[in-house]
Amino acid sequence: MANYKDLIASQQGKKGGIIEAFHAIQSEYNYIPKEALEEAAKVFGMSEAKAYGVATFYSYLSTEKRGKYIIRMCESAPCHVAGADAVIKAIENYLGIATGQTTADGKFTLELTECIGQCQATPVITVNSEPIFNVTPDMIPSILSAYK
Amino acid sequence: MEEMRILLKYADQINPESAQDYIKVGGYKGLEKARLMEKKALIEEVKKSGLRGRGGAGFNAGMKWSFVPQDAPVKYVVCNLDEGEPGTYKDRIICEKNAHALLEGMAICGAAIGSDQGYIYCRGEYPFIVKLLKNAVQSAKQAGALGNFDIEVRMGAGAYVCGEETALIESIEGHRGEPRFKPPFPGVAGLWGVPTVVNNVETFACLPYILTNGAQWFATIGAAKYPGTKVVTLTGDIVNATYFEVPTNMTLRDVIFKLGGGIKNGKKFKAVQVGGTSGAFIPEENLDTPIDFDSMGTIGAALGSGAVLVLDETRDIVDTVARITKFFEHESCGKCNPCREGTFRMREMVQKVNEGKGTERDLESILLLARVMRRASLCGLGQAAPIPVESTIKHFKYEYMRKLI
Numbered sequence: 116m117a118n119y120k121d122l123i124a125s126q127q128g129k130k131g132g133i134i135e136a137f138h139a140i141q142s143e144y145n146y147i148p149k150e151a152l153e154e155a156a157k158v159f160g161m162s163e164a165k166a167y168g169v170a171t172f173y174s175y176l177s178t179e180k181r182g183k184y185i186i187r188m189c190e191s192a193p194c195h196v197a198g199a200d201a202v203i204k205a206i207e208n209y210l211g212i213a214t215g216q217t218t219a220d221g222k223f224t225l226e227l228t229e230c231i232g233q234c235q236a237t238p239v240i241t242v243n244s245e246p247i248f249n250v251t252p253d254m255i256p257s258i259l260s261a262y263k
Numbered sequence: 264m265e266e267m268r269i270l271l272k273y274a275d276q277i278n279p280e281s282a283q284d285y286i287k288v289g290g291y292k293g294l295e296k297a298r299l300m301e302k303k304a305l306i307e308e309v310k311k312s313g314l315r316g317r318g319g320a321g322f323n324a325g326m327k328w329s330f331v332p333q334d335a336p337v338k339y340v341v342c343n344l345d346e347g348e349p350g351t352y353k354d355r356i357i358c359e360k361n362a363h364a365l366l367e368g369m370a371i372c373g374a375a376i377g378s379d380q381g382y383i384y385c386r387g388e389y390p391f392i393v394k395l396l397k398n399a400v401q402s403a404k405q406a407g408a409l410g411n412f413d414i415e416v417r418m419g420a421g422a423y424v425c426g427e428e429t430a431l432i433e434s435i436e437g438h439r440g441e442p443r444f445k446p447p448f449p450g451v452a453g454l455w456g457v458p459t460v461v462n463n464v465e466t467f468a469c470l471p472y473i474l475t476n477g478a479q480w481f482a483t484i485g486a487a488k489y490p491g492t493k494v495v496t497l498t499g500d501i502v503n504a505t506y507f508e509v510p511t512n513m514t515l516r517d518v519i520f521k522l523g524g525g526i527k528n529g530k531k532f533k534a535v536q537v538g539g540t541s542g543a544f545i546p547e548e549n550l551d552t553p554i555d556f557d558s559m560g561t562i563g564a565a566l567g568s569g570a571v572l573v574l575d576e577t578r579d580i581v582d583t584v585a586r587i588t589k590f591f592e593h594e595s596c597g598k599c600n601p602c603r604e605g606t607f608r609m610r611e612m613v614q615k616v617n618e619g620k621g622t623e624r625d626l627e628s629i630l631l632l633a634r635v636m637r638r639a640s641l642c643g644l645g646q647a648a649p650i651p652v653e654s655t656i657k658h659f660k661y662e663y664m665r666k667l668i
């Protein structure tokens with residue numbers, strides 16, 4: 116795993132690049148650990164409070180520890196009318212957690228999202244940003260069991 | 264009426280990353296031409312084409328560029344690829360099919376306003392498009408197609424409001440994506456305080472074709488006051504849930520029933536929401552309206568991003584609108600009161616009605632709050648948030664009435 120200091124340093128020259136740095140951190144750690152946030156604040160010359168304000172503004176970024184695989188269920192209107200609610204329930208049942216939680220083994224985190232721009236094949240979920248199309252409740256076990 | 268493909272003519276026939284492929288089908292000719300023109304004449308040509316913004320506001324592109332002060336030493340060209348409007352994926356399609364048209368369009372804008380630095384702000388949900396665009400820029404540079412114009416791709420992080428141009432600028436600067444007060448407009452003081460043109464992907468991607476074929480050619484396509492084509496995305500209870508590029512004078516009915524193949528599973532049409540989640544719901548009787556910006560305005564709707572969400576006769580309008588109010592509550596950035604509190608209260612009241620616990624008083628309060636939000640919100644998010652609610656109370660009031668106690 117790349118060191119967060121190196122990840123942040125790789126974005127250092129970019130004006131306003133703290134969000135790019137957060138992306139780089141998150142792609143390795145799945146969230147932004149506290150030490151990494153503090154380091155990023157230092158490198159990009161802002162207070163920790165301000166950096167925290169930036170990180171928490173964006174729904175794609177998380178300052179809380181999350182699972183290895185982050186499942187996001189789209190609940191915007193086109194996915195909603197296509198049956199997103201039933202899919203969320205199926206995922207919650209299969210994983211035994213509520214939306215917003217992480218499984219005890221640290222494998223899956225379940226989140227809601229708004230439209231991810233794949234509305235040709237609703238309802239849509241993403242697993243670590245990879246979209247999966249036309250999802251129905253009965254597909255959930257076979258989809259999720261593929262993640263080891 | 265049929266599809267008319269200009270931006271998507273070579274979809275799936277060329278590699279979107281490859282400048283060579285694009286050049287083989289006539290690409291980068293428009294930029295060559297633009298570079299030989301005087302800046303003023305180039306802006307005039309774009310103005311004359313009648314090209315208007317495809318990101319929602321419908322502002323004349325050449326006009327927008329003409330506000331940029333000529334003598335500023337540094338200026339930026341920014342492409343809005345935030346595409347957060349639910350039901351919309353046309354900018355992704357344009358990138359996946361014809362990315363170089365976007366790059367060429369940005370460079371043409373650069374030539375017109377005297378800027379050599381462009382930024383593409385791509386939403387965080389499209390990491391694969393970020394990759395595609397970075398490769399495309401690389402390929403264009405290797406082919407020498409962009410000259411001294413440079414393009415950097417930045418990634419957003421899941422905030423709908425960052426599609427608003429000043430919030431987008433804040434986000435590129437590394438801040439929370441909260442809209443700025445206007446004026447000053449970005450054309451005068453934008454990214455890092457310098458003059459900045461912000462245009463949508465589709466707006467930029469039209470420019471190579473305008474330059475290559477002439478403003479006159481473009482001005483005669485589709486609707487006279489909003490000429491050209493529009494890429495629309497069809498979702499919901501529709502047979503062909505896919506994208507189409509259509510001339511802007513095509514009617515909604517043709518989009519839904521001819522291209523879209525009509526309603527799925529042999530059901531009947533109930534409503535269509537055009538322009539994404541912030542758009543109005545439109546009943547059957549208004550379907551013979553052309554999709555262009557001004558015609559949609561005459562029926563109290565907006566073309567917006569070109570998203571077309573179709574609902575069949577069995578759909579519960581109030582339930583759908585309740586979901587939409589939750590979207591706005593979630594996406595409100597919280598900077599101004601009418602929107603921060605308004606979206607919260609709006610969701611609360613619509614949800615109450617949807618759960619069968621509302622009264623006629625609630626409907627009145629909803630409409631009053633809608634007026635306040637429309638007039639007093641700082642940016643387009645808060646101003647548009649009540650539109651789905653108001654338009655459905657107007658056209659589908661019986662759906663609300665039957666849920667009241």
Ligand SMILES: Cc1cc2nc3c(=O)[nH]c(=O)nc-3n(C[C@H](O)[C@H](O)[C@H](O)COP(=O)(O)O)c2cc1C
Nearest residue numbers: 316317318343346347426427428462463466643644
């Ligand atoms: C809440 C909100 C979200 C917006 N989202 C987008 C978007 O995703 N893409 C876009 O091009 N314009 C969006 N806009 C419009 C932009 O502010 C701006 O008008 C547009 O990028 C200008 O480009 P154009 O003139 O080429 O349309 C949004 C506006 C608001 C108020």
Ligand code: SF4
Nearest residue numbers: 597598599602642645
């Ligand atoms: S209208 Fe809403 S999104 Fe826009 S600035 Fe106000 S609170 Fe933020």
Ligand code: FES
Nearest residue numbers: 189194230231234
């Ligand atoms: S509405 Fe779910 S992907 Fe667009």
